[in-house]
Amino acid sequence: MQATVSNREFTTALSDPEKPAPEGIRGQDGKKSAKRFDIYRNNVVVGLIDALGDIFPAVARLVGEGFFRDMARLYIRANPPNSPLLFRYGRSMPDFLETFEPVAHLAYLPDVARIELAWLDAFHAADTSCFSAADLGAVPESELDDLRLTPHPATRIIRSRSAAVSIVSATRSGAGLADINPTAPEDGLVTRPVLDVQLRRLPPGAAVFLQSLVDGACLADAAEAAERDCAEFDLPLAIRAMLESGAFSQRGEEA
Known part of the structure; x- marks a missing residue:
């Protein structure tokens, strides 16, 4: 032809x-x-x-x-x-899903699709080592507030007005949706610390904290931004999620 x-x-x-x-x-x-x-x-x-x-x-x-x-x-x-x-x-x-009338009753569907695109991006992202708890422990206490980090190439932060994070996790694992309130807003983190892509639901305020770090803020400023955004923000819990997920690869340049 x-x-x-x-x-x-x-x-x-x-x-x-x-x-x-x-x-x-x-x-x-x-x-x-x-x-x-x-x-x-x-x-x-x-x-x-x-x-x-x-x-x-x-x-x-x-x-x-x-x-x-x-x-x-x-x-x-x-x-x-x-x-x-x-x-x-x-x-x-x-x-497309935002305006496709037959699925208008599934308000969470567009964010489910966004998470799946983030999943794919993380899968194809470059490999690099992750900033670990040991790396954090090696930072002098006097330098912690000014600490800046470089995001891992696979890191993607999702903020949803629905329970899209829980819905994707349940659907991909074959679990049921009966115990999920689809209208409950959730924040999620997609990473690939080793070989497998991971999706985790973030605690309150952690998405603002991590996004601020991704955008170049120092640790103290990122924490302040999260506290302003969410009264329930728990800094130790957010740092734990950051380290366990491998969301960052190394220390960034000092300002």
């Missing part, structure tokens, strides 16, 4: 089964190849649906496999891929 059409025209037709094959599509014999194009288009769309299912397994389980595949077809039609790297596809899925 040969094509004498623009990349844009070809990509648009490829992702929308209701569009006819572009006029410039020809077979080796120079004749129109609409049937072959339809077969190729179907194979491409099925491949993209499968890729989305791999990227968003929790979303697929929450809505059901059949519904997810139908929804994915609509997503692909509205959002054709712009990169040959399949693992980079689906970046706009959370925004």
